[in-house]
Amino acid sequence: MRRFIILLTLLTTPLFAQDYRGLSLSTDYPSIITSKTDIITLSLTVKNYKLPPQRVDLSILRAPTAWETVFVGNGNLISSVFVAPDESADAELWIDPPDNTPEGSYNFIIRATGRNNTFDLPITINIGKSLPRRLKIEPEFPSLIGTPTTDFSYRLSINNESSQDSLVNLRAQAPEGFQVTFKKAYRNQEITTVPIKAGKTEKVDMEVKPPANITAGKYEIAVLASTEGTSAETLLTMEITGQPKLKLTGPEGRLSGSATAGREKAFKLTIENTGSAPASDIEFSSWEPSNWKVEFNPKSIELLPAGEKKEVTALVTPSQKAIAGDYSVTFRANARDASNSVDFRITVRTSTLWGIVAVIIIAAALLVVVLAVMRYGRR
Amino acid sequence: MKLKEFKLTERKRKGSPFTGLWTVVLKEMADHMGGIRMRLLVGLILLTALGSIYSSARAIRDAVGEDPFIILRLFTTSTDPLPSFVSFMGFLIPLAAITLGFDSINSEYNKRTLSRVLSQPIYRDALLLGKFLAALFTLTITLLSLWLIVIGVGLLLLGIPPSGEEVLRSLVFLVATLAYSGIWLIVAMLFSVIFRQPATSALASFAVWLLFAVFWSIITGLIAGLFGAGGEAGRSAAELTISRISPNTLYGEITLALLNPETRALGLVFFSQLQGALLGSPLPFLLSLLLILPHFTGLLAAVILFFALTYVIFQRQEIRA
Numbered sequence: 275m276r277r278f279i280i281l282l283t284l285l286t287t288p289l290f291a292q293d294y295r296g297l298s299l300s301t302d303y304p305s306i307i308t309s310k311t312d313i314i315t316l317s318l319t320v321k322n323y324k325l326p327p328q329r330v331d332l333s334i335l336r337a338p339t340a341w342e343t344v345f346v347g348n349g350n351l352i353s354s355v356f357v358a359p360d361e362s363a364d365a366e367l368w369i370d371p372p373d374n375t376p377e378g379s380y381n382f383i384i385r386a387t388g389r390n391n392t393f394d395l396p397i398t399i400n401i402g403k404s405l406p407r408r409l410k411i412e413p414e415f416p417s418l419i420g421t422p423t424t425d426f427s428y429r430l431s432i433n434n435e436s437s438q439d440s441l442v443n444l445r446a447q448a449p450e451g452f453q454v455t456f457k458k459a460y461r462n463q464e465i466t467t468v469p470i471k472a473g474k475t476e477k478v479d480m481e482v483k484p485p486a487n488i489t490a491g492k493y494e495i496a497v498l499a500s501t502e503g504t505s506a507e508t509l510l511t512m513e514i515t516g517q518p519k520l521k522l523t524g525p526e527g528r529l530s531g532s533a534t535a536g537r538e539k540a541f542k543l544t545i546e547n548t549g550s551a552p553a554s555d556i557e558f559s560s561w562e563p564s565n566w567k568v569e570f571n572p573k574s575i576e577l578l579p580a581g582e583k584k585e586v587t588a589l590v591t592p593s594q595k596a597i598a599g600d601y602s603v604t605f606r607a608n609a610r611d612a613s614n615s616v617d618f619r620i621t622v623r624t625s626t627l628w629g630i631v632a633v634i635i636i637a638a639a640l641l642v643v644v645l646a647v648m649r650y651g652r653r
Numbered sequence: 654m655k656l657k658e659f660k661l662t663e664r665k666r667k668g669s670p671f672t673g674l675w676t677v678v679l680k681e682m683a684d685h686m687g688g689i690r691m692r693l694l695v696g697l698i699l700l701t702a703l704g705s706i707y708s709s710a711r712a713i714r715d716a717v718g719e720d721p722f723i724i725l726r727l728f729t730t731s732t733d734p735l736p737s738f739v740s741f742m743g744f745l746i747p748l749a750a751i752t753l754g755f756d757s758i759n760s761e762y763n764k765r766t767l768s769r770v771l772s773q774p775i776y777r778d779a780l781l782l783g784k785f786l787a788a789l790f791t792l793t794i795t796l797l798s799l800w801l802i803v804i805g806v807g808l809l810l811l812g813i814p815p816s817g818e819e820v821l822r823s824l825v826f827l828v829a830t831l832a833y834s835g836i837w838l839i840v841a842m843l844f845s846v847i848f849r850q851p852a853t854s855a856l857a858s859f860a861v862w863l864l865f866a867v868f869w870s871i872i873t874g875l876i877a878g879l880f881g882a883g884g885e886a887g888r889s890a891a892e893l894t895i896s897r898i899s900p901n902t903l904y905g906e907i908t909l910a911l912l913n914p915e916t917r918a919l920g921l922v923f924f925s926q927l928q929g930a931l932l933g934s935p936l937p938f939l940l941s942l943l944l945i946l947p948h949f950t951g952l953l954a955a956v957i958l959f960f961a962l963t964y965v966i967f968q969r970q971e972i973r974a
Contacts, residue, residue: 562929563925563928563929563930564928565925593925593926595923595925595926596926597917597918597922597926597930598936598940598943598944599930599931599934599936599940600930600931600934601930601931602929602931603929619931621937621940623940624943624944628943628947629943629946632946632947632949632950635950635951635954636953636957639953639957639958639961642958643960643961643964646961646964646965646968647670647964649965650964650965650968650969651776651778651968
């Protein structure tokens, strides 16, 4: 009966607040249902209605045994508040249930004692029941399309539909060779877990890098967001369209060779399609120093299926006037949607004709000596 | 009649012209080594070489980070007051060669020992060649010890052993220096055969050396200006050709190509030849060798021809005083 009166008082306070004289002690939710057994914090408001300014003592009138309670104000332990007329003061009540508290309903009565007035606030804490945890994961665009070199980026919204903050684990099941990374939206750090406050939604970017040598097709990636007791899953698809990719390499992988000035030299190059679609109309071209000549045999290749290679001969004729040493020549292969070029280092050797001339000159000089000896010698 | 006489003389002259060659070589070398003249010269060369090597080693240690040819830089780096080792050599080697050669024949003549030597079973051929070889060997010993000093100082101050290519390049540089010194030696010997007074032959030798060392660049400019045709390029080409008559130019270019492996061409290079060229990459050793082959051939052929000339003049001389 008394509780009923107080409840009535609380409910009707705004109605006849004009006339009410006395103290009030209130909290937003005087009845809490929770499964937590750590500290429960209640915010208390003490208000003085038309009474002279006074000190109001706070006390616990009734509490279950072994439950600890403290009043906290502004970071300190308190036992009373001060209220001016028609003003209110805030305080917190921390309730610490003992470990292994059995399920059940626990009642508290908090009393505010002024000079002449008191006010009792009953509180009920129900241990054992709580809102079930629930996660929801939703992609912004569940299906993307691109080439093997594209970075696929999915934006996921993860909603923590429960009353508790959760640490959500993220995991993706992708075909082999796919690289999946999670990033918090608009951030750069890669993450594997994301903390989500109760009832809030976090946006997470998932980036997928398909392997370079992947064949064209449709691939599925399952994303699993899980936290204690619950999980959510969504299925993403990516469609990879084929792309040719050319790779031009020198003989035995080397990118250097030597040639004699003014003389043609053949270099066996290899063209390989490392992409996922056939390359068509491959044409070869080159950049060479002026007065050099570069020809390709064959000049072009009509079709090179994915994964196959072919040999091309580059016939390089350095300029007659090229000086000894290294020159750079660029070979290029251009297909319709792919191209590749290599810088080839060619060491030019000058003609060894001078060597023969040198020998002849020295021989001639020696001949002169021999003739002189024959004519004038042994005197 | 001439042919007959030739055949007659041919029959008269028998035996190897090299008889007694090594006797002359060894005796002459002993004279050179023991002589105060050579000791002074070697002392001078060693001092300057050590000074320039030490200062260039210190400069390299302070400045160079990574260089595949760091020992070769010892030869070519010059620090402000001191010229580089190679320019010292270009200056001192002709001096040493002339000093060894300018009185080789005429001093014997003046001391009246020439006829006494030739009364032994030694031909003039052997005497001249022996004297030339002895001086050349003496220079070789000096140069070899210099080379070892450079490598040793390099090891000591830089702490880096020379690579195989560096050793090869510096050894070929040694041979080229020898050929260069051979030129001045044979020119000095030529004058010692021509002039009876050692002072005259010394003066003549130094005059020739001075002509090429100091005045040749002025002369090339003048001559090219007079005869060079075909614009700037033609004139430069003419100037280059004329300057290459000088052994100093040849030796300088040999040094450049051998000790700076980045050198790709000597002389004029047109811009179109440089298009696409990767500058700064070192030339392989054999290509560097090919580059200096004409120069080296020129030096060697000149030595041989001057020897032939000296030989002919010496053989035709009246030596009985």
